[in-house]
Amino acid sequence: MSAFDDLLAFQRQTEALSSVAERLGWDQETVMPRGATEQRAEEMGAMESVLHERRTDPRIGEWLEVAEPRTEAEARAVELIARDFTRKNRVPARLASEIARVTSLAQGIWAEARANDAPEEFLPTLDNVLMLKREEAAALADGGDLYDALLDDYEPGATGAGVAALFDQMRPRLVALREDVLGAENQPAALTGHFPHDTQLRLARACASAFGYDWSRGRMDIAVHPFSSGRWQDSRITTRVVETDPFNCFYSTIHEVGHSSYELGIDEDYAFTPLGRGVSLGVHESQSRIYENQMGRSRAFSGWLFARMHDAFDGLNVANAEEFYRTVNRVTPGYIRTESDEVQYNLHIMLRFDLERDLIAGRLDVADLTEAWNARFLKDFGVAVDRPANGVLQDVHWSVGLFGYFPTYALGNVYAGCLNAAMRAAVPELPEALARGDAAPGVEWLRENVQRHGGLLPPRRLIEEATGGEVGPEALLDYLEEKFGRIYAL
Amino acid sequence: MSAFDDLLAFQRQTEALSSVAERLGWDQETVMPRGATEQRAEEMGAMESVLHERRTDPRIGEWLEVAEPRTEAEARAVELIARDFTRKNRVPARLASEIARVTSLAQGIWAEARANDAPEEFLPTLDNVLMLKREEAAALADGGDLYDALLDDYEPGATGAGVAALFDQMRPRLVALREDVLGAENQPAALTGHFPHDTQLRLARACASAFGYDWSRGRMDIAVHPFSSGRWQDSRITTRVVETDPFNCFYSTIHEVGHSSYELGIDEDYAFTPLGRGVSLGVHESQSRIYENQMGRSRAFSGWLFARMHDAFDGLNVANAEEFYRTVNRVTPGYIRTESDEVQYNLHIMLRFDLERDLIAGRLDVADLTEAWNARFLKDFGVAVDRPANGVLQDVHWSVGLFGYFPTYALGNVYAGCLNAAMRAAVPELPEALARGDAAPGVEWLRENVQRHGGLLPPRRLIEEATGGEVGPEALLDYLEEKFGRIYAL
Numbered sequence: 017m018s019a020f021d022d023l024l025a026f027q028r029q030t031e032a033l034s035s036v037a038e039r040l041g042w043d044q045e046t047v048m049p050r051g052a053t054e055q056r057a058e059e060m061g062a063m064e065s066v067l068h069e070r071r072t073d074p075r076i077g078e079w080l081e082v083a084e085p086r087t088e089a090e091a092r093a094v095e096l097i098a099r100d101f102t103r104k105n106r107v108p109a110r111l112a113s114e115i116a117r118v119t120s121l122a123q124g125i126w127a128e129a130r131a132n133d134a135p136e137e138f139l140p141t142l143d144n145v146l147m148l149k150r151e152e153a154a155a156l157a158d159g160g161d162l163y164d165a166l167l168d169d170y171e172p173g174a175t176g177a178g179v180a181a182l183f184d185q186m187r188p189r190l191v192a193l194r195e196d197v198l199g200a201e202n203q204p205a206a207l208t209g210h211f212p213h214d215t216q217l218r219l220a221r222a223c224a225s226a227f228g229y230d231w232s233r234g235r236m237d238i239a240v241h242p243f244s245s246g247r248w249q250d251s252r253i254t255t256r257v258v259e260t261d262p263f264n265c266f267y268s269t270i271h272e273v274g275h276s277s278y279e280l281g282i283d284e285d286y287a288f289t290p291l292g293r294g295v296s297l298g299v300h301e302s303q304s305r306i307y308e309n310q311m312g313r314s315r316a317f318s319g320w321l322f323a324r325m326h327d328a329f330d331g332l333n334v335a336n337a338e339e340f341y342r343t344v345n346r347v348t349p350g351y352i353r354t355e356s357d358e359v360q361y362n363l364h365i366m367l368r369f370d371l372e373r374d375l376i377a378g379r380l381d382v383a384d385l386t387e388a389w390n391a392r393f394l395k396d397f398g399v400a401v402d403r404p405a406n407g408v409l410q411d412v413h414w415s416v417g418l419f420g421y422f423p424t425y426a427l428g429n430v431y432a433g434c435l436n437a438a439m440r441a442a443v444p445e446l447p448e449a450l451a452r453g454d455a456a457p458g459v460e461w462l463r464e465n466v467q468r469h470g471g472l473l474p475p476r477r478l479i480e481e482a483t484g485g486e487v488g489p490e491a492l493l494d495y496l497e498e499k500f501g502r503i504y505a506l
Numbered sequence: 507m508s509a510f511d512d513l514l515a516f517q518r519q520t521e522a523l524s525s526v527a528e529r530l531g532w533d534q535e536t537v538m539p540r541g542a543t544e545q546r547a548e549e550m551g552a553m554e555s556v557l558h559e560r561r562t563d564p565r566i567g568e569w570l571e572v573a574e575p576r577t578e579a580e581a582r583a584v585e586l587i588a589r590d591f592t593r594k595n596r597v598p599a600r601l602a603s604e605i606a607r608v609t610s611l612a613q614g615i616w617a618e619a620r621a622n623d624a625p626e627e628f629l630p631t632l633d634n635v636l637m638l639k640r641e642e643a644a645a646l647a648d649g650g651d652l653y654d655a656l657l658d659d660y661e662p663g664a665t666g667a668g669v670a671a672l673f674d675q676m677r678p679r680l681v682a683l684r685e686d687v688l689g690a691e692n693q694p695a696a697l698t699g700h701f702p703h704d705t706q707l708r709l710a711r712a713c714a715s716a717f718g719y720d721w722s723r724g725r726m727d728i729a730v731h732p733f734s735s736g737r738w739q740d741s742r743i744t745t746r747v748v749e750t751d752p753f754n755c756f757y758s759t760i761h762e763v764g765h766s767s768y769e770l771g772i773d774e775d776y777a778f779t780p781l782g783r784g785v786s787l788g789v790h791e792s793q794s795r796i797y798e799n800q801m802g803r804s805r806a807f808s809g810w811l812f813a814r815m816h817d818a819f820d821g822l823n824v825a826n827a828e829e830f831y832r833t834v835n836r837v838t839p840g841y842i843r844t845e846s847d848e849v850q851y852n853l854h855i856m857l858r859f860d861l862e863r864d865l866i867a868g869r870l871d872v873a874d875l876t877e878a879w880n881a882r883f884l885k886d887f888g889v890a891v892d893r894p895a896n897g898v899l900q901d902v903h904w905s906v907g908l909f910g911y912f913p914t915y916a917l918g919n920v921y922a923g924c925l926n927a928a929m930r931a932a933v934p935e936l937p938e939a940l941a942r943g944d945a946a947p948g949v950e951w952l953r954e955n956v957q958r959h960g961g962l963l964p965p966r967r968l969i970e971e972a973t974g975g976e977v978g979p980e981a982l983l984d985y986l987e988e989k990f991g992r993i994y995a996l
Contacts, residue, residue, distance in 0.1 A: 032552035035545070039533065040526060047537070051722035052740035055525070058778060062522035066556055232541035250542035288548060 020090065023079035024289060027097060030070045031288040035247060037063040042245040042252055046237040057120075068112065071104045089291060092472055096290035103169070106155045115148050119417045126415035135386050135404045142414060143382040146375055149417050153376060163376045166420035170297040171427060173474050176373050179423045182430065183366045186489045191396065193497055194359050197347045200504040204342035208333050211262040215328050219262070220255050220269040222324060226317075226453045227307055229253070229273045230280055242268040244275040248287040251276040262329075263344065266321065267308050274307030275300055277459065281467030291471040297421065299475050301428020302435060303462065309358055310436040310495070311458050316450035318344045324453070342503050349399060351406035358429075359500055360397075365426040367392050368411070372419050431479045433492025435466065438483040510580065513569035514779060517587060520560045521778040525737060527553040532735040532742055536727040547610075558602065561594045579781060582962055586780035593659070596645045605638050609907045616905035625876050625894045632904060633872040636865055639907050643866060653866045656910035660787040661917060663964050666863050669913045672920065673856045676979045681886065683987055684849050687837045690994040694832035698823050701752040705818050709752070710745050710759040712814060716807075716943040717797055719743070719763045720770055732758040734765040738777040741766040752819075753834065756811065757798050764797030765790055767949065771957030781961040787911065789965050791918020792925060793952065799848050800926040800985070801948050806940035808834045814943070832993050839889060841896035848919075849990055850887075855916040857882050858901070862909050921969045923982025925956065928973040 017025070040063065044056050080098050085091040122141045129138035150162060157165035163176040217236075224236060234246075239254035246252055253272035257265050278294050286292040294300045311317055315338075322340040326332055334340045347357045353364040371388055374380035380388055389408040390401045401407035413421055440446065443457045450458070465482035472478075479487050500506070507515070530553065534546050570588050575581040612631045619628035640652060647655035653666040707726075714726060724736075729744035736742055743762035747755050768784050776782040784790045801807055805828075812830040816822055824830045837847045843854040861878055864870035870878055879898040880891045891897035903911055930936065933947045940948070955972035962968075969977050990996070 028548075029552045029555065032548045033556065036526060036530060036549050036553060039530065039549075043529065043533065047725065049721070049723050049725055049740055049742075051720070052738075055739040055777070058518075058522045059526050059529075062519045063526060065519065066523065230541070231539070233539050235537065235539055249545040250539055252539075287545070 018084065019079045020083040020085055020094070023076065023083050023097065024093065026070070026073070026075065026079070027093075027290060028288045030067065031290075031292065033063065033067055033070070035288075037067065038245055038247075039250075045239045045241075045243065046254060064116070068104070068109070071100060072109075076101045089286075089472060093290045096471055099172070100290075103156060106158065107152055108155065111148065111152060111155065115145075115152060115417055118144055118148060119415065122415045122417075123412065126409070126412060130405050130409040133403050133405045133409070135408055138409065138415070139382050139385065142385075145415065145417055146382060146419075149419050150376060150378070153419075163373050163420060166376065167423065168420075170421050170424050171475060172296055173476060174298070174423070174427065179369065179427070180373070182489060183362075183369065183423075183426070186362060186426075186430075186493065187366060189493045189497070190359065190363055193500060194347070194363065195398075196506050197359055197500050197504050198349060200506060202505055204346045204503070205334055205339065206346065207261075207263065207343050209260075209329065211259055211329055213257050213259060216257050216259075216262050216265045217255075219324055219328055220265050222453070223266050223269050223312075223321070224253065224273050226320070227270055227273045227311070227455045228277065228459045230277075233280055234276055236269070242272055244272040244279075246276075247279040247282070247293060248284065251279040262325065267312060270312040271304045271308040274304035277307070277463075278303040278467045281463040282470035283468045286470045286472075293471060295469075295471045295473070295478060296475040297424035298427035298431055299466070299478060301425055302431035302479070303466065305428050305432040306435055306439075306458075306462065307455070310432060310439075311446075311450060311455050313344050313358070314447065314450055315341045316447040317453070317455070319451050320453040345500070345503055347500070347504075349397070351393075351401060352410055358496060362426045362429055363396050365422050367396060368413075368422040369426075372414065372422065376419055430487065430489055430492050431475075433489070433495055434479055434483045434485070434487055435462065436495060437491040438465075438485075508574065509569045510573040510575055510584070513566065513573050513587065514583065516560070516563070516565070516569070517583075517780060518778045520557065521780075521782065523553065523557055523560070525778075527557065528735055528737075529740075535729045535731075535733065536744060554606070558594070558599070561590065562599075566591045579776075579962060583780045586961055589662070590780075593646060596648065597642055598645065601638065601642060601645065605635075605642060605907055608635055608638060609905065612905045612907075613902065616899070616902060620895050620899040623893050623895045623899070625898055628899065628905070629872050629875065632875075635905065635907055636872060636909075639909050640866060640868070643909075653863050653910060656866065657913065658910075660911050660914050661965060662786055663966060664788070664913070664917065669859065669917070670863070672979060673852075673859065673913075673916070676852060676916075676920075676983060677856060677886075679983045679987070680849065680853055683990060684837070684853065685888075686996050687849055687990050687994050688839060690996060692995055694836045694993070695824055695829065696836065697751075697753065697833050699750075699819065701749055701819055703747050703749060706747050706749075706752050706755045707745075709814055709818055710755050712943070713756050713759050713802075713811070714743065714763045716810070717760055717763045717767070717801070717945045718949045719767065723770055724766055726759070732762055734762040734769075736766075737769040737772070737783060738774065741769040752815065757802060760802040761794045761798040764794035767797070767953075768793040768957045771953040772960035773958045776960045776962075783961060785959075785961045785963070785968060786965040787914035788917035788921055789956070789968060791915055792921035792969070793956065795918050795922040796925055796929075796948075796952065797945070800922060800929075801936075801940060801945050803834050803848070804937065804940055805831045806937040807943070807945070809941050810943040835990070835993055837990070837994075839887070841883075841891060842900055848986060852916045852919055853886050855912050857886060858903075858912040859916075862904065862912065866909055920977065920979055920982050921965075923979070923985055924969055924973045924975070924977055925952065926985060927981040928955075928975075 037060065040056070040060060048056060076097065080094065080101065083094055085094050122145050125141045126138050129135060149166065153162035153165045161176060167174055167176060167179070221236065233249050233251060235252050237252065237254050238256060240256065242254045242256055244251060244253045253269065253276050255265050255269045255272065278300060282292055318341045319337040322337045332340070334343050345357065347359050350356060353361070356364055367389070371380065371385065371392070375382065375385070386404065386408045393401050393407065439458055439461045443461050446457050449456060466478060469478060473481060476487055527550065530546070530550060538546060566587065570584065570591065573584055575584050612635050615631045616628050619625060639656065643652035643655045651666060657664055657666060711726065723739050723741060725742050727742065727744050728746060730746065732744045732746055734741060734743045743759065743766050745755050745759045745762065768790060772782055808831045809827040812827045822830070824833050835847065837849050840846060843851070846854055857879070861870065861875065861882070865872065865875070876894065876898045883891050883897060929948055929951045933951050936948050939946060956968060959968060963971060966977050
């Protein structure tokens with residue numbers, strides 16, 4: 017065995033253990049008895065401890081020094097292992113464990129404060145989390161920019177400055193589009209009615225199948241916050257059911273199918289190697305978004321969904337497929353990011369990105385965060401935040417230490433915009449297939465050009481090779497203006 | 507921290523990891539997508555490798571040498587860790603891994619051979635498994651008896667000679683009872699009809715609740731072969747549904763509730779310590795059997811079940827509760843252990859025990875096993891085995907290397923007999939409660955006298971302290987003769 021083979025064999029077992037930990041997380045959110053929380057915390061803690069020990073094992077350093085990769089894929093595997101090893105070793109064990117301890121408590125405190133609409137119950141804890149994360153960022157940055165060091169964990173190669181420049185390009189056109197849409201005369205109708213649980217689930221399964229979800233390597237369960245989980249031969253999705261809002265169920269499902277299909281679509285030779293996962297959160301989100309929005313909320317697919325829903329629910333309050341398309345894409349004012357639409361979503365992200373970048377840089381104090389949030393929301397959305405639960409308290413991310421995570425949602429949208437333009441050009445028959453409830457031509461193009469590569473190429477290069485062009489916001493903005501211009505007769 | 511504390515802290519994490527591995531096994535048998543088998547094999551392999559490394563970690567030996575337990579419970583914890591450490595270190599890693607490899611293949615070969623009714627496809631593999639298990643037994647026995655070394659893994663303290671003597675006492679009375687029952691004039695009717703899947707599951711849940719199953723620390727799913735899984739705050743059960751045979755579902759459920767309740771009933775101070783699991787397979791089986799048989803198939807509880815089934819299925823082909831009690835306890839000739847009744851079950855075990863003891867001792871060749879099985883079955887059951895799938899190929903155990911496991915089923919029945927006599931004397935109100943569908947008085951007695959102790963006392967001593975008498979077969983045999991004497995009017 018060469019040093020490279022030893023390294024990969026060791027890594028393979030680490031990947032298998034990390035997959036076990038992920039499966040345990042799935043269990044916790046879907047099927048675990050409610051009385052098992054302490055036990056599960058100990059089980060997760062034990063798994064994390066084993067994983068941390070393996071990821072910082074000094075033998076990795078020794079193998080890396082002498083490993084001789086023979087192919088481009090092997091060289092990339094070595095690069096990814098070295099990157100992870102360096103990062104894990106830069107953070108002192110004491111700090112890592114303190115962050116784990118504090119954030120696990122902070123999540124509960126945040127949830128309670130949100131329920132009570134009382135930021136003062138949470139902000140002192142957030143201050144503590146922020147202090148620890150800045151310490152971690154300093155350790156990771158090794159003299160470089162703190163925010164970049166955190167962002168790099170989720171979107172390798174991206175920088176705060178780069179994202180800021182991208183967002184500056186996007187903001188004016190998004191703000192203008194939002195104003196035009198909300199001011200338009202002819203507003204789409206809302207869907208109303210009662211949509212029974214089991215019928216929703218049956219249609220959600222049909223949606224997942226329409227997008228090629230491989231049921232032999234996955235399953236669908238109910239979760240409070242939908243997520244997908246797992247890789248290779250076992251990537252499961254979850255959905256939720258609100259009996260007054262079936263779109264929530266169907267589009268959550270299609271979104272998670274996008275995530276899961278990415279993992280299931282990776283070349284199986286990469287399974288349990290460093291190349292065997294989606295390469296970044298941004299690219300992951302590009303898959304979930306292009307499934308959900310560019311394909312799922314297209315005129316073609318929504319026509320198919322209209323017919324299915326019309327049958328399943330014995331009629332709808334929306335008259336025809338064209339009206340239904342407008343309803344599916346309805347834009348309304350709102351405070352909540354997760355309930356937002358294609359037009360406004362990125363504005364929610366930009367707000368969070370600017371605030372968290374200032375927090376990490378020390379330009380903004382947690383004590384001033386609520387005011388900063390409210391001022392910015394008023395500026396971008398034109399309405400005042402009515403209560404903290406709809407403002408600074410709405411997202412879980414910061415409580416669990418996820419700084420640098422938010423921009424990957426918008427990067428995913430930008431990547432999806434680029435990919436959609438290329439996919440539409442390459443697969444002219446896609447609308448016809450989507451109208452039959454068959455996303456296969458699009459899914460196949462994405463599998464071939466994005467998904468199968470796993471971690472082989474860095475995120476930006478992956479998208480650029482797939483699209484044959486630079487990554488930029490124009491494709492997404494053009495798509496949004498064209499689509500919503502037509503829907504709202506602008 | 508003292509050496510004892512260090513040892514227990516290390517052990518605690520090992521217990522948590524072993525609990526994760528068990529949860530992974532549950533996932534595989536209940537919810538895992540069918541295409542995930544290779545991935546799961548790698549995940550289980552990685553967990554086993556981590557667990558093996560921890561269980562043979564030289565630091566355990568160092569801690570054990572200087573650990574100073576302060577209480578009886580701590581002394582017992584040290585004893586159990588030392589026992590496991592010694593056993594794990596006696597088996598060379600090469601042999602352990604070869605056994606894992608060969609038995610995982612052998613199970614598939616056995617299943618195929620059973621489906622084809624072709625012992626010749628399986629016996630060469632069994633010969634290989636037997637050779638490896640004899641090698642393992644020799645390593646474990648350290649000069650002592652080979653079979654005892656294997657049996658000790660499942661029923662610490664039991665010996666082949668002791669079990670043989672026990673069985674010799676039981677066999678004549680069981681054979682005589684079986685002949686009387688099968689020859690009796692007035693045979694109970696069989697239950698016939700169609701019993702819909704969902705209704706069976708609903709009643710199975712009611713049965714589990716009647717036996718006090720704690721749904722906040724468990725759940726019920728479907729599995730091909732019912733089992734229970736987990737401990738402390740998370741012990742799950744499974745059942746199966748055959749639409750022509752609802753007793754299969756209800757009594758499997760009650761049986762597994764017995765196993766799970768044992769784990770859930772252990773003093774929570776013992777959680778994730780060496781005392782935090784059921785102490786042996788025999789004691790485990792005593793709980794499942796006393797729930798299923800002595801309580802579940804009693805006249806009192808079957809009266810409650812009759813009324814529930816009569817309602818749920820719109821009538822039954824059995825006229826009244828007294829007839830129903832006879833039907834529930836119907837004894838019929840049959841080849842299959844798992845379909846057997848209280849009268850014949852132990853005879854099935856004795857046959858396997860004698861054969862496997864001869865195999866391990868080298869007194870019986872695998873080449874002669876089929877003939878030996880058939881001859882013994884004819885002798886004990888009075889009928890010739892019709893085909894190998896109903897004879898030597900019927901059980902999975904030997905294929906996966908479980909030699910020394912079978913006798914624990916019968917030991918469980920013997921323990922259950924002893925416990926039942928003591929419980930009935932201590933809890934005279936039990937029949938009245940069971941007739942209302944409430945096993946709580948019995949369950950509480952078992953929890954107090956058996957379950958809560960976990961691994962604190964060795965199996966035999968545990969039963970003797972619970973019952974205030976010697977462990978022997980009389981209580982079980984008296985119970986069986988009394989019960990079936992009445993049912994069959996002997």
